[in-house]
Amino acid sequence: MLIRIDPGSDVALFAQVAASLRGEMAQGRLRPGDRLPAAREVGTSLGVNLHTVLRAYQDLRDEGLVDMRRGRGAVVTPRAAALSDLRAEILALGDRARALGMTADTLASLVRDSLSDGQPGTGWPEGPREQV
Amino acid sequence: MLIRIDPGSDVALFAQVAASLRGEMAQGRLRPGDRLPAAREVGTSLGVNLHTVLRAYQDLRDEGLVDMRRGRGAVVTPRAAALSDLRAEILALGDRARALGMTADTLASLVRDSLSDGQPGTGWPEGPREQV
DNA sequence: CTCATTGTTATGGTTCTTCTATAACAGTTT
DNA sequence: AAACTGTTATAGAAGAACCATAACAATGAG
Incomplete structure (x- = not known):
């Protein structure tokens, strides 16, 4: 179990903690059934x-x-095993991206946006806006 | 050129705009040499x-x-071409992640953290903290 | 049953980021 | 010269993040 945070980062602390734990799951150091250390x-x-x-x-x-x-x-739930299943492919993609001069943040943003390219759900308070 | 934002999202507006443009580059709709529409x-x-x-x-x-x-x-710079080079692999990874019941945000966070697992640079104002 | 442990909820406050608004400035192109 | 571009400056409003403290409720160990 290793949780690392950087108070000087522009990423929110809670997001860093969550990311750290996801990383532990991906590496198999946190497996389904394991208990996370107490929040306190x-x-x-x-x-x-x-x-x-x-x-x-x-x-x-x-x-x-x-x-x-x-x-x-x-x-940790059984679903966490999926993370380690993807670990190898993620690292491979990261290597290719790095070779192309891309940062981890850029790739991460690209991944998030490329996947949510689908139509947004209905019932928006203000609705999405577009610019052509 | 298509820029889409959702004011109700928890993602910052400027990040959505940037992500939209990255998406355009990844899809090849924005190529090196093209000019982005004026900010105003x-x-x-x-x-x-x-x-x-x-x-x-x-x-x-x-x-x-x-x-x-x-x-x-x-x-747009030549480097933007790298985004479209990775597009196919990113979509493939996204499909696999989706099949495992993973959201785009989860995968994106995992990607960012899995790649920046390396040692942090020197000279931190406050220094990173760990918990074992 | 008793009690320590754990997440949950509540309240209030400070700080930082985001977003907006307005204005002036300095290169570039026409 | 004029229109258009990003750049910089200033200031304010709104919201998110973070902290501190306290009480509450379910769980498990003794």
Whole structure:
């Protein structure tokens, strides 16, 4: 278990914590059934507020990567195995992108946008806007 | 040229604009040498402030995807061709991730973190923190 | 049952980012 | 010369992120 954060980064702390844990899952160091360290423990040990850690845990829960219950803690779900399944391909893609002079952030943004190119769901409060 | 934003999204507007343009480059609809529409034009047409658009343009410039100069505008660089080179692989990876029940955001975060697993650069203001 | 542990919820406050608005400036092109 | 471009400056409003503190409720160990 290794959680790394950089307070000087422009990425939100809770996002860094969540990303760290996803990385552990992808590397197989966190497997289905494993329990995440208690949020309070991570918080104090990391010099970060309890809620910041919990926000990260909740993001992972929303992604179906962990189950959370009071008193029991946050437990890694079987779905987390999918992350390690993709690890090799992600690294390969990263190598190619790096060779083309692309940063990790650029590739990540490109991945997010390329996949959500589908039509947005209905019922928007303000609706999306376009510019041609 | 198609720029799409969703004011209700949790993603920052400037990031959406930048992501849209990256997508255009990946699809080959924006090629090296092409000029991006003027920031003011995009702003008014999109109902968004000039600076919000410029922030997106500057991000693309920092990634080496466009060159910017006063009076001339923002011009797509040769490096942008790399995006379309990776498009097929990104879509393939996205399909696999989707089949495993993974969202685009999850995959994007995983990509960003898996690639930046290397040692952080030196000279941090506060230094990164770890938790074992 | 008792009790320590864990996530959950609530409240309030500070700081930072994002977005907007307006204006002037300085290269580039026509 | 004039229209168009990104650049810089200033200032404000709104929201997100983060922190601090406290109480609550489910779980598991003893």
